[in-house]
Amino acid sequence: xxxxxxxxxxxxxxxxxxxxxxxxxxxxxxxxxxxxxxxxxxxxxxxxxxxxxxxxxxxxxxxxxxxxxxxxxxxxxxxxxxxxxxxxxxxxxxxxxxxxxxxxxxxxxxxxxxxxxxxxxxxxxxxxxxxxxxxxxxxxxxxxxxxxxxxxxxxxxxxxxxxxxxxxxxxxxxxxxxxxxxxxxxxxxxxxxxxxxxxxxxxxxxxxxxxxxxxxxxxxxxxxxxxxxxxxxxxxxxxxxxxxxxxxxxxxxxxxxxxxxxxxxxxxxxxxxxxxxxxxxxxxxxxxxxxxxxxxxxxxxxxxxxxxxxxxxxxxxxxxxxxxxxxxxxxxxxxxxxxxxxxxxxxxxxxxxxxxxxxxxxxxxxxxxxxxxxxxxxxxxxxxxxxxxxxxxxxxxxxxxxxxxxxxxxxxxxxxxxxxxxxxxxxxxxxxxxxxxxxxxxxxxxxxxxxxxxxxxxxxxxxxxxxxxxxxxxxxxxxxxxxxxxxxxxxxxxxxxxxxxxxxxxxxxxxxxx
Amino acid sequence: xxxxxxxxxxxxxxxxxxxxxxxxxxxxxxxxxxxxxxxxxxxxxxxxxxxxxxxxxxx
Numbered sequence: 041x042x043x044x045x046x047x048x049x050x051x052x053x054x055x056x057x058x059x060x061x062x063x064x065x066x067x068x069x070x071x072x073x074x075x076x077x078x079x080x081x082x083x084x085x086x087x088x089x090x091x092x093x094x095x096x097x098x099x100x101x102x103x104x105x106x107x108x109x110x111x112x113x114x115x116x117x118x119x120x121x122x123x124x125x126x127x128x129x130x131x132x133x134x135x136x137x138x139x140x141x142x143x144x145x146x147x148x149x150x151x152x153x154x155x156x157x158x159x160x161x162x163x164x165x166x167x168x169x170x171x172x173x174x175x176x177x178x179x180x181x182x183x184x185x186x187x188x189x190x191x192x193x194x195x196x197x198x199x200x201x202x203x204x205x206x207x208x209x210x211x212x213x214x215x216x217x218x219x220x221x222x223x224x225x226x227x228x229x230x231x232x233x234x235x236x237x238x239x240x241x242x243x244x245x246x247x248x249x250x251x252x253x254x255x256x257x258x259x260x261x262x263x264x265x266x267x268x269x270x271x272x273x274x275x276x277x278x279x280x281x282x283x284x285x286x287x288x289x290x291x292x293x294x295x296x297x298x299x300x301x302x303x304x305x306x307x308x309x310x311x312x313x314x315x316x317x318x319x320x321x322x323x324x325x326x327x328x329x330x331x332x333x334x335x336x337x338x339x340x341x342x343x344x345x346x347x348x349x350x351x352x353x354x355x356x357x358x359x360x361x362x363x364x365x366x367x368x369x370x371x372x373x374x375x376x377x378x379x380x381x382x383x384x385x386x387x388x389x390x391x392x393x394x395x396x397x398x399x400x401x402x403x404x405x406x407x408x409x410x411x412x413x414x415x416x417x418x419x420x421x422x423x424x425x426x427x428x429x430x431x432x433x434x435x436x437x438x439x440x441x442x443x444x445x446x447x448x449x450x451x452x453x454x455x456x457x458x459x460x461x462x463x464x465x466x467x468x469x470x471x472x473x474x475x476x477x478x479x480x481x482x483x484x485x486x487x488x489x490x491x492x493x494x495x496x497x498x499x500x501x502x503x504x505x506x507x508x509x510x511x512x513x514x515x516x517x518x519x520x521x522x523x524x525x526x527x528x529x530x531x532x533x534x535x536x537x538x539x540x541x542x543x544x545x546x547x548x549x550x551x552x553x554x
Numbered sequence: 555x556x557x558x559x560x561x562x563x564x565x566x567x568x569x570x571x572x573x574x575x576x577x578x579x580x581x582x583x584x585x586x587x588x589x590x591x592x593x594x595x596x597x598x599x600x601x602x603x604x605x606x607x608x609x610x611x612x613x
Binding site for chain 1: 559560562563564565566567568569570571572574575576578579580581582583589593594597598601602603604605606607609610
C-alpha cells in the first residue's frame with residue numbers, strides 16, 4: 041500500500057471535524073527535513089490555489105476532499121513518491137523491530153524461561169509435582185479385586201477350590217493360610233531332564249504357545265524348582281498372612297494374574313517331549329503351582345473380607361498415591377479431596393503407618409468438616425509461604441541461568457577483547473538486580489522479566505526497547521477491558537504499537553509542534 | 555482564502571500527510587492488514603494527537 045492508495049474518506053469522521061481543526065496543536069514539517077517539508081509546501085500551494093479557484097470557505101472537510109483529489113491527480117505523482125519513500129523507510133524499520141522481537145528475542149526468552157522453570161521445579165521438591173499449598177500432588181486409585189477374581193471364576197469358585205485343595209474351611213483365617221504354607225503342601229518333585237531336552241521343550245513351548253522367553257522360564261522355574269516355588273508362595277501370600285502386609289499380597293497377586301496364571305494355563309495343555317513318567321511328575325508339579333496361585337487368590341479374598349468387615353476406606357498408600365477399597369468407597373460418598381486431606385493430616389505428615397486393617401470410612405467422615413475448616417484457614421498462609429519459597433527458588437535459578445547464558449554468548453556479539461565469562465562477570469550486577477526484583481515483587485512475571493533483561497543487554501535505548509514497553513502497556517490496557525485476549529486483539533495491539541513507533545518517529549524527528 | 559484559512563489548511567494537510575505516511579508504513583507489518591481501515595485510522599489519529607500533545611508539553 042502506498043500513500044497514493046490511501047482512501048482519505050476514512051479520516052473524515054475523525055479529522056474532518058471543526059473541533060479537531062481548532063483544537064489540534066499546530067504541527068509543521070521540520071524544515072531540516074527538506075524533501076518532506078517541500079512536498080507538504082507544494083501540496084499546500086496547490087491546495088490554496090484550488091480553494092481560491094473554488095471560492096469556497098476553507099473547512100476541514102474541504103481540505104480532506106481537496107487532498108483526495110490531489111492524490112488522484114497523476115501530475116502530483118512525484119510529490120507523493122517522496123512521501124512513499126519516507127513511508128517505506130519507516131515501514132522497513134518497524135518491520136525490523138517486530139522481527140527482532142519475534143524471531144530473535146522471543147526464542148531466547150522461551151529457552152531461558154524453560155530452563156529457569158525446570159530448575160525451580162527441581163529445587164522446590166526434587167522433581168515432585170506440588171500444588172499451590174506446597175503439597176505433593178496425591179493420586180487416588182481404587183483397589184481392583186475384580187481383576188483377580190475374574191480370571192479365577194469369581195470369589196465362590198476361589199473359596200471352593202481352596203477348601204478342596206487344603207481341607208480347611210474357607211473362613212478367611214490368616215493363621216490357617218500360613219499353616220498351609222508351613223506344611224510343605226506346595227513342595228514340588230524333581231523333574232529328571234537333561235539340559236538339552238529342557239531347552240528343546242521350552243523353545244517348542246514358547247513357539248507353539250506364543251510365550252516370551254522370560255515368562256516361560258519364570259513359570260518353568262516354579263514348576264521344577266522347589267526352593268523357587270516356596271519363595272514365590274511366601275511372597276505371594278504367606279508373608280501377608282503372617283505379618284499383615286496385605287499390600288504385598290495385592291501387588292504380587294496382580295502380577296501373578298498378569299504374568300504367571302496365563303502361562304500356567306498354556307503349560308496345562310502342553311505335553312513335554314519326554315517319557316510318560318516325567319510328564320506325570322510335571323503335571324503334578326504344575327498343579328502345585330496352580331494351588332499356590334489359588335491360595336494367593338484366597339488370601340486376597342480374606343484381605344478383602346477384612347477390609348470390608350472393618351469398613352476400611354483407605355487400605356494403603358503414601359503421599360504420592362492412595363489406594364481405596366472400591367467396595368467401601370462406592371458406599372461412603374466421601375470426596376477424594378477430603379480423603380487426601382485426612383491422610384495428609386493424620387498419617388503422611390508425621391510418617392505414621394496406615395493401620396493393617398485400613399482406615400475406616402467413619403474416621404475420615406468424622407474429621408471431614410473440622411479438617412476442611414482448618415484447611416481453609418491455613419490455605420492462605422500456606423499459599424503465601426509456598427509462593428515466597430517458589431519466588432526465592434526462581435530468583436536463584438534465574439541468576440544461574442542468566443549467568444550461564446551470558447557466559448556462553450556467541451563471541452561475535454561480544455566487545456573486542458572480552459570473552460563470555462568476562463562479559464557475564466561484567467553484567468553480574470544486572471543479573472542480580474533482575475533476580476532480586478523478581479523475588480521481591482510478588483506479581484512480577486518471569487517472562488516479562490526475561491524480555492526486559494535480554495533487551496537491556498542487547499537493545500538498550502533502541503526502538504526495540506520502546507516497542508517492547510509499548511507492547512506491555514497495550515496488553516495491560518486491553519486486559520483491563522476484558523479477561524483474555526483473542527487473535528484480533530493481538531492484531532490490534534500490533535497495529536497500535538506499530539502506529540505508536542511511526543507517529544513518535546514522525547512527530548519527534550520530522551515535525552515541529554508550535 | 556484568508557490568512558487564518560491558509561494556516562488552518564496547512565495544519566490539516568500536515569496531519570493528513572503524516573497520517574497517510576503512518577498508514578502506509580504500518581501496512582508492511584503483516585498482522586496490521588486484518589485491521590480495518592477505519593480502526594487503523596482511529597488508532598493513528600489517537601496516537602498522532604497523543605504524540606503531538608506529549609511533544610508540545612515537553613516544550
